[in-house]
Amino acid sequence: MPLVTTTDPTTGESRELDFSESDAAEVRAAVDRAVEATADLDARGRLGRAELLDAIADALEARRVDIVAAADSETALGETRLNGELTRTTYQLRFFGEVLREGSYLEATIDHAGDTPMGPRPDLRRMLLPLGPVAVYAASNFPLAFSVAGGDTAAALAAGCGVVVKAHPAHPATSDLVGRIVQSVAGNALSVVYGREAGIMLVTEPAIRAAGFTGSPGGGRALADLAAARPEPIPFYGELGSLNPVIVSPEAARTRATEIGTGLSASIVLGGGQFCTKPGIVLVPDNSDGEQLVRVLARDASLTAAKPALTTAMAHAYAAGVDALAGETGATLAVEARDAADGATSPTVVAFDGDEFTGALLEECFGPVAVVARYRDDAHAARLLESLPASLTGSLFVDEDDRGVPLARKVVAAKSGRILYNQYPTGVAVSWAQNHGGSWPSTNSVHTSVGATSIRRFLRPVAWQNAPQTELPEELRDAYEAVPRRVDGRLVLPAE
Amino acid sequence: MPLVTTTDPTTGESRELDFSESDAAEVRAAVDRAVEATADLDARGRLGRAELLDAIADALEARRVDIVAAADSETALGETRLNGELTRTTYQLRFFGEVLREGSYLEATIDHAGDTPMGPRPDLRRMLLPLGPVAVYAASNFPLAFSVAGGDTAAALAAGCGVVVKAHPAHPATSDLVGRIVQSVAGNALSVVYGREAGIMLVTEPAIRAAGFTGSPGGGRALADLAAARPEPIPFYGELGSLNPVIVSPEAARTRATEIGTGLSASIVLGGGQFCTKPGIVLVPDNSDGEQLVRVLARDASLTAAKPALTTAMAHAYAAGVDALAGETGATLAVEARDAADGATSPTVVAFDGDEFTGALLEECFGPVAVVARYRDDAHAARLLESLPASLTGSLFVDEDDRGVPLARKVVAAKSGRILYNQYPTGVAVSWAQNHGGSWPSTNSVHTSVGATSIRRFLRPVAWQNAPQTELPEELRDAYEAVPRRVDGRLVLPAE
Numbered sequence: 001m002p003l004v005t006t007t008d009p010t011t012g013e014s015r016e017l018d019f020s021e022s023d024a025a026e027v028r029a030a031v032d033r034a035v036e037a038t039a040d041l042d043a044r045g046r047l048g049r050a051e052l053l054d055a056i057a058d059a060l061e062a063r064r065v066d067i068v069a070a071a072d073s074e075t076a077l078g079e080t081r082l083n084g085e086l087t088r089t090t091y092q093l094r095f096f097g098e099v100l101r102e103g104s105y106l107e108a109t110i111d112h113a114g115d116t117p118m119g120p121r122p123d124l125r126r127m128l129l130p131l132g133p134v135a136v137y138a139a140s141n142f143p144l145a146f147s148v149a150g151g152d153t154a155a156a157l158a159a160g161c162g163v164v165v166k167a168h169p170a171h172p173a174t175s176d177l178v179g180r181i182v183q184s185v186a187g188n189a190l191s192v193v194y195g196r197e198a199g200i201m202l203v204t205e206p207a208i209r210a211a212g213f214t215g216s217p218g219g220g221r222a223l224a225d226l227a228a229a230r231p232e233p234i235p236f237y238g239e240l241g242s243l244n245p246v247i248v249s250p251e252a253a254r255t256r257a258t259e260i261g262t263g264l265s266a267s268i269v270l271g272g273g274q275f276c277t278k279p280g281i282v283l284v285p286d287n288s289d290g291e292q293l294v295r296v297l298a299r300d301a302s303l304t305a306a307k308p309a310l311t312t313a314m315a316h317a318y319a320a321g322v323d324a325l326a327g328e329t330g331a332t333l334a335v336e337a338r339d340a341a342d343g344a345t346s347p348t349v350v351a352f353d354g355d356e357f358t359g360a361l362l363e364e365c366f367g368p369v370a371v372v373a374r375y376r377d378d379a380h381a382a383r384l385l386e387s388l389p390a391s392l393t394g395s396l397f398v399d400e401d402d403r404g405v406p407l408a409r410k411v412v413a414a415k416s417g418r419i420l421y422n423q424y425p426t427g428v429a430v431s432w433a434q435n436h437g438g439s440w441p442s443t444n445s446v447h448t449s450v451g452a453t454s455i456r457r458f459l460r461p462v463a464w465q466n467a468p469q470t471e472l473p474e475e476l477r478d479a480y481e482a483v484p485r486r487v488d489g490r491l492v493l494p495a496e
Numbered sequence: 497m498p499l500v501t502t503t504d505p506t507t508g509e510s511r512e513l514d515f516s517e518s519d520a521a522e523v524r525a526a527v528d529r530a531v532e533a534t535a536d537l538d539a540r541g542r543l544g545r546a547e548l549l550d551a552i553a554d555a556l557e558a559r560r561v562d563i564v565a566a567a568d569s570e571t572a573l574g575e576t577r578l579n580g581e582l583t584r585t586t587y588q589l590r591f592f593g594e595v596l597r598e599g600s601y602l603e604a605t606i607d608h609a610g611d612t613p614m615g616p617r618p619d620l621r622r623m624l625l626p627l628g629p630v631a632v633y634a635a636s637n638f639p640l641a642f643s644v645a646g647g648d649t650a651a652a653l654a655a656g657c658g659v660v661v662k663a664h665p666a667h668p669a670t671s672d673l674v675g676r677i678v679q680s681v682a683g684n685a686l687s688v689v690y691g692r693e694a695g696i697m698l699v700t701e702p703a704i705r706a707a708g709f710t711g712s713p714g715g716g717r718a719l720a721d722l723a724a725a726r727p728e729p730i731p732f733y734g735e736l737g738s739l740n741p742v743i744v745s746p747e748a749a750r751t752r753a754t755e756i757g758t759g760l761s762a763s764i765v766l767g768g769g770q771f772c773t774k775p776g777i778v779l780v781p782d783n784s785d786g787e788q789l790v791r792v793l794a795r796d797a798s799l800t801a802a803k804p805a806l807t808t809a810m811a812h813a814y815a816a817g818v819d820a821l822a823g824e825t826g827a828t829l830a831v832e833a834r835d836a837a838d839g840a841t842s843p844t845v846v847a848f849d850g851d852e853f854t855g856a857l858l859e860e861c862f863g864p865v866a867v868v869a870r871y872r873d874d875a876h877a878a879r880l881l882e883s884l885p886a887s888l889t890g891s892l893f894v895d896e897d898d899r900g901v902p903l904a905r906k907v908v909a910a911k912s913g914r915i916l917y918n919q920y921p922t923g924v925a926v927s928w929a930q931n932h933g934g935s936w937p938s939t940n941s942v943h944t945s946v947g948a949t950s951i952r953r954f955l956r957p958v959a960w961q962n963a964p965q966t967e968l969p970e971e972l973r974d975a976y977e978a979v980p981r982r983v984d985g986r987l988v989l990p991a992e
Contacts, residue, residue, distance in 0.1 A: 084615075091613050104987060107949070109929040118587050118926065119580075122919055126929040126949075131942060209935075210942075228724035232936040400964060420961040423618055430614065432985055433605040433622035435959035439705075440728040446627060446706075446956045453603070453622075453957065460942045461949065463931035465916040468896060484987050489928055491600060491980050491989055 004172045004194050009076045009308040012343050017173055021195030030164045030191035031205045034133035037162030037189040042130055046106075046475075049158060050097035055185045056157075057090035060149060063181055067174065071143045074171040076308040081271060085144045092151060092430045096158040099432075099452045103483025107461070108475045110487045122466050125476040128459035130160030131235075132209030135202045137223065139214035140310050141274040141366075143171040148178040148192055151430075151450055152212030152237075157189060159458035164208070165192045166199040170311050203227050203236070210235045210458055212449065214276070217241040217364075217441045224444055237457050239449045241364040242392040242442040243280040244425050245385055247375075247412060249404035252397040252422075253289035260397055261296025264370070265304070267424035268297075269347050272307045273368030274314075277393050277425040280364060281357070283381050283408070286374035294351070294372055298335045301347035304368070306340035314366060315343045321365035322348050328361050330354030334372060355380070356387035375408075382407035390415045390439035393425035417442060500668045500690050505572045505804040508839050513669055517691030526660045526687035527701045530629035533658030533685040538626055542602075542971075545654060546593035551681045552653075553586035556645060559677055563670065567639045570667040572804040577767060581640045588647055588926045592654040595928075595948045599979025603957070604971045606983045618962050621972040624955035626656030627731075628705030631698045633719065635710035636806050637770040637862075639667040644674040644688055647926075647946055648708030648733075653685060655954035660704070661688045662695040666807050699723050699732070706731045706954055708945065710772070713737040713860075713937045720940055733953050735945045737860040738888040738938040739776040740921050741881060743871075743908060745900035748893040748918075749785035756893055757792025760866070761800070763920035764793075765843050768803040769864030770810075773889050773921040776860060777853070779877050779904070782870035790847070790868055794831045797843035800864070802836035810862060811839045817861035818844050824857050826850030830868060851876070852883035871904075878903035886911045886935035889921035913938060 001023050003016040022030070041049055060067065068082045075082075099105055106127050113123040134156040139146040146152070148165050156163045167175035172194060179192035193202060203211050203226045211227055211234065213220050220238035227236035248260055267279055282297070284290035309315035319337070326333045335349035347368040352361060354373075361371060375381035385408055394416030396409055413419050417438025428436050434451030437443045447457045469477050475485070484493050497516040503509065518526070537545055556563065564578045571578075595601055602623050609619040630652040635642040642648070644661050652659045663671035668690060675688035689698060699707050699722045707723055707730065709716050716734035723732035744756055763775055778793070780786035805811035815833070822829045831845035843864040848857060850869075857867060871877035881904055890912030892905055909915050913934025924932050930947030933939045943953045965973050971981070980989050 088614050098985075102985070104982075111925075111927045111929040116587065116925070116927075118584050121925045121927060124925060124927055124929040126931050126947075224729065225724065228721065228729075233720065233724075233940050235942060417957070418959040418961055419963065421963045421967065423962045429607075429612070429617045429620060431607045431612075431617060431620055432982055433607040433620040433959060435622050435957045437957060439956070444729050446731060446953075448957055448959075451622075457942075460935070461913070461931045461933060461944055463914040463929060463944075465914055466919045467915065467917045471917065486600075486928055489594070489598070491987075493987060493989065 001195065006074055006173045007311065008073055009311060009343055012312055017176070019176065022193035022198040024201055027193050027198050027201045027205065030193050031133060031207050033188035033191050034162030034164050035207050037187070038130055038133055038160065041157065041160040041162065041189060046100045046103060049160060050100040052186055053093045053097040053154065053158060056149065056182055057093040059181050059185045060086065060090050060178070067144065067177060070174040070177050071171060074174055075143050075310050077271065082144065085142060088430065089144045089149055092145065093149070093154050095430055096154045096455065099455060100158055103475065105452070105455050106475055106483060108483055108485040110476060110485060112488055124463055124465055125467065125472060126461055126463045127473055127476055129462050131458050131460045132161060133207050134161045134163050134458055135208045135211040136163055136165045137199060137211065137213040137215060138165055138168040138175065140168045140170040143174050144178070146214045147171065148175045149182050151454060153190065155454040156212070156458045159455050161458045162188065163190045164202060165190065166202055167192050167194050200226065204230055206232070208234065211237065212457065213238040214449065215240070235457065237443070237445045237447060237449060239276065239436065239443050240441045242276055242438070243364055243388055244277055244391050244393045245281040245283065245388055245412060246279045246395040246397065247283040247381060247385070247405060247408050248285070248293060248397040249399065249402050250285040250287065250289065251399045251402045251404050253285050253293050255399065257289050257293040258296050261293040262300050263424055265297045265300035267426045268370045269301060269304045269368045270426050272309060272345055274310055274366060275426045277428060279370060279395065279425060281388065282370050282372045283375050283384060284372060286376050290374055294334065297372070298349050301349055302335050304347045306338065306344040306346035308343050309345045309367060312343040315345050318345045318365065318367035321360065321363070321367070322369055324360035325350045325365060325369065325371060328359050331361065355383055357384065358387070362389060378405045378407045381405055382411050385411040388415065390442050392436060392438050392442040393418045393420060395420040395423065395425050397422055415439065497691065502570055502669045503807065504569055505807060505839055508808055513672065515672065518689035518694035520697060523689050523694050523697045523701065526689050527629060527703050529684035529687050530658030530660050531703050533683070534626055534629055534656065537653065537656040537658065537685060542596045542599060545656060546596040548682055549589045549593040549650065549654060552645065552678055553589040555677050555681045556582065556586050556674070563640065563673060566670040566673050567667060570670055571639050571806050573767065578640065581638060584926065585640045585645055588641065589645070589650050591926055592650045592951065595951060596654055599971065601948070601951050602971055602979060604979055604981040606972060606981060608984055620959055620961055621963065621968060622957055622959045623969055623972055625958050627954050627956045628657060629703050630657040630659050630954055631704045631707040632659055632661045633695060633707065633709040633711060634661055634664040634671065636664045636666040639670050640674070642710045643667065644671045645678055647950060649686065651950040652708070652954045655951050657954045658684065659686045660698060661686065662698055663688050663690050696722065700726055702728070704730065707733065708953065709734040710945065711736070731953065733941045733943060733945060735772065735932065735939050736937045738772055738934070739860055739884055740773055740887050740889045741777040741779065741884055741908060742775045742891040742893065743779040743877060743881070743901060743904050744781070744789060744893040745895065745898050746781040746783070746785065747895045747898045747900050749781050749789050751895065753785050753789040754792050757789040758796050759920055761793045761796035763922045764866045765797060765800045765864045766922050768805060768841055770806055770862060771922045773924060775866060775891065775921060777884065778866050778868045779871050779880060780868060782872050786870055790830065793868070794845050797845055798831045800843045802834065802840040802842035804839055805841050805863060808839040811841050814841045814861065814863035817856065817859070817863070818865050820856035821846045821861060821865065821867060824855050827857065851879055853880060858885060874901045874903045877901055878907050881907040884911065886938050888932060888934050888938040889914045889916060891916040891919065891921050893918055911935065
């Protein structure tokens with residue numbers, strides 16, 4: 001197999017690393033390790049896995065300087081951002097530890113034997129168990145938080161599933177470093193494989209029981225199709241693409257045009273526009289307030305320096321995407337990208353006049369570009385939004401008791417996995433209530449890929465009928481009281 | 497389109513009904529009604545939908561005599577069984593009403609704005625919302641409880657999703673009657689379509705957001721593949737096929753051979769063996785205790801009268817399946833099927849000696865047949881069980897502190913969605929803790945299709961960020977306290 005290469009996006013220089021892409025035997029060996037690890041993780045129990053997640057977080061923190069340096073040299077995202085991202089990564093691991101300790105995620109349920117209108121009911125007890133080894137496809141744009149030790153990995157390990165990560169080719173050295181650090185405390189619980197072919201093999205490995213993916217709709221769909229076509233299909237949890245519409249009501253534009261224009265620009269250019277939650281479509285009223293907002297947005301965007309994209313290929317795709325957007329009927333360039341070094345991207349704003357989005361306007365363009373569409377009235381805005389696919393987020397800039405765009409608000413709410421009021425969608429908090437998901441193409445799942453409930457993706461329910469106490473997982477035994485449980489229909493909390 | 501025909505399985509006589517198979521326009525119209533109904537069901541709210549489920553149950557009870565008569569004339573399952581099944585059906589509807597009133601299923605979660613090690617966190621609130629219109633593919637073997645007003649329909653309506661049922665061709669008159677009764681109280685919330693083509697169209701209709709299916713692996717896989725190949729893939733929840741292994745330990749065979757032989761025979765012949773949880777594979781020790789158990793099982797099975805199968809085609813498939821089983825290497829007929837009228841099935845027992853199941857021994861044979869396999873020791877039993885696909889259930893007949901078959905027990909536990917101790921798997925209680933699911937081919941899902949949590953299949957998470965109180969669903973407002981909620985990480989129960 002060819003050696004893995006890494007490229008510095010600032011200089012465009014590539015060099016070979018001292019390991020090669022994974023061949024079939026290596027992928028198989030990684031899966032075998034994940035099978036073994038799944039048994040080990042199960043044997044550790046909830047509390048043991050919580051400790052393991054803490055230990056992984058500690059080990060990553062101990063190597064913070066090295067990790068940030070490796071990631072910066074491969075992504076050019078900068079030390080500030082990458083330090084923040086590592087903090088997010090270790091917070092996420094520890095947060096899942098907290099979720100394990102709390103124990104609700106088990107959905108422990110006990111129905112004692114009894115009579116029902118259907119006849120006698122046996123003793124039934126239900127709990128969620130690890131699904132089995134999980135394949136994780138790392139994202140390019142979060143080399144730490146959505147990569148080797150990122151959200152999908154943390155959720156799978158928390159669930160008790162061994163993990164094989166398919167590294168993203170945009171940061172292989174970072175992946176290798178993080179992989180080794182995780183292995184130093186978690187052993188076989190995590191392996192990393194490299195190369196496109198390895199990724200394809202991985203999703204078809206019989207022992208792999210689920211896959212998590214963050215990336216493009218094209219790549220995600222291809223892997224999802226492979227997962228669905230297996231002799232034994234497995235769940236594929238893909239986070240694919242999102243336009244993240246924003247609508248500013250006439251009232252909000254009247255009172256806050258400058259503030260919103262500045263805020264939107266900052267959100268659009270953040271991280272080089274390389275976020276899955278970047279506001280890609282901005283609807284503003286077709287009046288002088290809307291024009292003021294666009295003026296500020298355009299000014300701020302045009303004052304933002306060009307930045308290296310994550311890869312040269314992504315910079316080229318960005319340029320092509322912007323050209324395609326500007327070439328659509330009804331679209332014009334409001335802020336033109338300035339000349340940037342090869343591999344860099346410069347903020348762009350495309351203005352659109354029309355009654356629905358079509359063609360390139362329906363495709364996510366990864367990078368610092370936004371489409372601004374002027375709407376004449378609520379019905380027009382609703383029609384525009386109806387023509388969009390579903391998104392991870394939808395943002396409403398509206399005032400209190402604002403009745404300006406009721407139809408459009410309904411459309412945004414129906415098509416978004418997270419509905420924001422007067423805030424910007426970039427930045428995805430890791431918490432109990434977070435949802436990072438949504439209808440196709442934002443995800444192909446009815447689950448979140450960020451936050452406490454993302455663990456549910458890697459668990460399966462099992463029921464025990466008429467089981468002796470000694471045969472039950474401890475959380476389902478009568479005497480156990482340390483997790484919330486539903487007993488005979490009633491939710492019972494642990495004694496404080 | 498051709499008229500729909502119904503057949504009396506006792507006489508084999510067919511007649512035309514006064515309606516035809518559904519054409520494309522009718523399928524589309526049914527889906528349109530389900531779209532409208534989804535909005536209506538949402539507007540009713542949780543408590544309104546609970547009342548609706550109760551009203552449907554009342555309406556079905558009011559027509560009990562007619563429904564049972566219609567179902568008996570199409571399935572020959574008998575009045576006792578069908579009365580029990582209708583009771584189960586109405587109990588299930590009312591039980592889902594109870595689940596709605598309790599409200600945990602919403603997973604209502606509130607994270608107030610605050611500081612975290614990741615930085616400030618905005619106010620985030622999460623809840624599950626209806627996924628959208630659901631297609632339900634009815635099963636042949638439960639003309640009431642897994643058909644038009646069955647479990648999938650009850651779960652989808654509870655979730656707030658309009659339903660289009662693809663009727664099973666084995667009981668169209670029953671489907672029509674039950675459909676009309678449900679519509680008399682629920683209006684457009686449920687439509688019924690007829691014919692194979694209608695079923696194929698339904699799963700590819702853009703507005704359909706999920707499908708529930710109970711039936712054969714072949715039919716289920718074909719529909720699952722269509723669901724996965726859509727431009728916007730949707731979740732397909734299939735309950736497909738299950739061998740339901742049973743293992744009797746040497747100790748249990750020694751102390752209870754006669755009792756277990758009789759119990760197993762009753763479970764195998766129940767309902768003509770036409771249950772997805774019928775024990776299809778029975779492992780007994782290869783000694784005189786095992787022989788005694790098989791003798792009793794064979795005697796009881798051979799004393800059981802032949803019964804009409806649900807359809808003549810199923811009776812023929814049964815005969816072919818038994819022939820294929822008996823023709824496998826190592827398999828012999830222990831109890832031969834007696835001559836039965838065309839369309840009827842008679843209990844059969846196939847004995848197997850060998851080291852793994854292959855060929856027809858891995859296929860579910862629908863009807864009153866069981867494969868008995870004699871195991872020499874624990875390792876042999878484990879090897880036999882390892883060669884089986886995953887099942888909805890696995891049953892262990894073991895005594896207290898029974899250390900006879902530790903390896904085999906582990907295999908059963910790992911491959912079963914419900915693990916039973918000293919009980920028979922037929923009979924699936926509807927309750928909070930039930931799980932009717934399992935790894936492929938028993939289902940293709942990490943969810944149950946029976947019991948409280950089956951509602952989760954038809955829900956999607958949504959988060960609100962920084963939303964004014966008035967914009968939130970009432971269950972997420974600060975002042976609301978009538979459902980269990982997680983607030984800032986802590987589970988809070990309603991005041992009693």
